[in-house]
Amino acid sequence: MSPSTRLARDVVTALVTHGVTEVVLAPGSRNAPLSFAVHDAAAAGLLRLHTRVDERSAAFTALGMTRVGARAAVVCTSGTAVANLHPAVLEAAHAGVPLVVLTADRPARLRGTGANQTTDQVGVFGRLVPTHDLAADTAPDADAVWPATADPYAVVHLNVQLDDPLVPEDRWVPGPAAVGPGRTRRPWGEVSDVLPLGPRTVVVAGDDAGPPARTLAEQAGWPLLAEPSSGSRTGTHALRCYRLLLTTPLAAEVERVVVAGHPTLSRPVQQLLARADVEVVDVGARGVWPARPYAVDRRCDGGRPGTDGADDPAWLERWRAADRDVSRRLDALLAAEPALTPWEVAGAVSRAVPPGGLLHVGASNPVRDLDLMVAPYAVGDRRMVVANRGLAGIDGVVSSAIGSALGRPATTRALALMGDVTFLHDSNGLVLGPDEPRPDLQLVVVNDDGGSIFATLEQGGPDHAAVFERLFGTPHGVDLAALCAATRTPHWRVDSLPELEQALASPNGGIEVVEARVGRADRRALDERVRALATEG
Incomplete structure (x- = not known):
């Protein structure tokens, strides 16, 4: 057996041993030993194989799978292929999603030379994601492949040096492997801090805060300000229009905030957390930069906060009535x-x-619009709303949504919501081969022919109107129906709420796109009217 074949099989065995059940492969020559080994492991029922022609799409597909509870790895060849993984790797690192990144490399003797498709892949993702550089003579078995210090909630980058020959002499029939656990949400732990009652308190639940944020709010009788992807936006204490209420005098009465997860959607929330007269209790968040960008008065890193009872119900009821x-x-x-x-x-x-059900929502306006419109979900219904909020980019959302739908096989129904620029940025996520696993997924694309979020920001003010369209509005004029036709993806276009509701009530199965056409010319004015609702009357 050649050293590269042996190393590749050891690496794949290590993946399975450490809980990887899904592998997304982008084709290449240098990663051929890994490709053959993954294929053979899939044939043995140890994992499921997916292939994508584009490395960026492959990485975001794996990210989506891991985000919903599976554990996935992405495999690519050397050179610029590795660089195309970077957006998904950064998102995973900042969100604390344990993506496994497997990059093929030339042998060390070719580094520093002009060898084809050879660059410096050690540390290619920066100091946030260390590289574990593997060579055939330093990784003799599966136990030596996986870094013993790997954080189960961090990205793992394995850079595998592969030398000729790259094609195995035989097919691999791996035996039964000890399969490790998949990803689980980092627990809050037992109650470690008892918060005194009395200070007027709200609970802020950012992305991936989880159900304990809701439980705390309900036990204490506090208002819950929960983002859609928090995992906390259920029950009786979650406020629909909290973002608008934070611009009212009611917000000035807040004396303490318990913050969990990664809140990034709302400027009013950030302003609340930055107030000098507000005590901030930090439950913590995952990711490589867990420190808050504002002063924290109390940390609960070793467990979770609790109370000895419920607070004055009048405080909660005032928020509920206003909401x-x-x-x-x-x-x-x-x-x-x-x-x-x-x-x-x-x-x-x-x-x-x-x-x-499952809903994957894109960045920019759609997740903020959803924040004001989330239906009242009951506790225990196991709906999952996820988003790429680690760095909140618009890239890779189509692939991430497909990965999320594939990675949660028990989902009763999967949907995605995104803007048109987001959709265009990752439209090649729709390129799936005929033998690839396909989820049932409706992608709802809000098409206003450009970047409408900028109309609601400072750039959209009248002082910048002369250059706004060229620099920020960026109309594209793309025919989404024709674009979908290129990948044989079913497409609906709707222009009214009844048409949209009919499309949502009649999914065809497989991946399909529902294009909802809306205007952009009045977005700023309408947004201002929405934000003014809380201060009217």
Whole structure:
């Protein structure tokens, strides 16, 4: 057996031993030994193999799988192929998602030379993701392959030096392997800090905060300000319009905030957390940079906070009453609009997620629109809403959504919500070969022909109107139906809420795109009217 074949089989055995059940492979020559070994392991039932023609799409597919509870690895060849993994690797590192990255490399003797497709792949992802550089003579068996110090919630980069010959002499029939556990959510642990009652407190649940944030809010009787992808946006204490309420005098009365997960959606939330007169209790977040960008008064790193009882119910009820009032006026405002709005699209998608369902939401406006329109989900219905909020980029969302749907096989229904620029940025995620596993997934694309989020920011002000479209609005004029036709992806176009609801009620199976056409010209004005609702009257 050649050294490269032996090393590749040892590496794949190590993957299985450490809980990897899904492998996404991008084709190449240098990674051929790994490709053959993964194929043989899949044939033996030890893992499931997926192939993608583009490394960036492959990495985001693996990221999506891992985010929903599977554990996945992405495999690629050397050179620029490795660089195309970088966006997904950074997202995983900052979100604390334990993606496994397996890169093929030339042997060490060719480094520093002009050998074809040879660059410095050791440390290629920077100091945030250490490289474990493997050579045939330094990794004699599976136990030596996997770094003993690897954090189970961190990205693992294995760089595998492979020398000729790259094709095995025989087929590998791996024996039964000890399969390790897949990814589990980092537990909050037991109650380690008892928070005194009295200070007017709210619980902020950012991305991946998990159910304990909701449990704390309910036990203490505190308002819950939970982002859609927090895993906490269920039950009786989650406020729909918290973002709008934080601009009212009610927010000025907050004296303490318990913050969990990674809150990034809302400027009002960030302003609340940065206030000098507010005590911040930090439950912690995963990722390579867990430190908060604001002062923290109390940390609960070793466990989770609790209380000795429930606080004054009047505090919660004031928030609830204000939330009900603003919610009614928001619904009335949107219903009076003559054309379909992005908020209505987000609300319809949220309502379409059944118990046991999955929703993958893209960055920019869609996740913020969803934040105001999430349907009231009951505790225990096991709906999962996920998003790439580690770095909150728009890239890789189509592939991530497909990966999420593939990685959660028990999902009753899978949907994704994203903007048109996000969709275009990863439209090659729809390129799947005829033998590839395909999930049932509806991709709802809110198409306003450009980057409407900038219209709601400083760049969208009247002082910059002369250059806004060229620099920020970036209209593209792409025919999404024709683009979908190129990959034989079924496509619906809808222009009204009833049409959208009909499309959502009639999924065809497989991957399909529902294009919801909305306007962009009035986005800034309509956004200002929405934000003003909480301060009216």
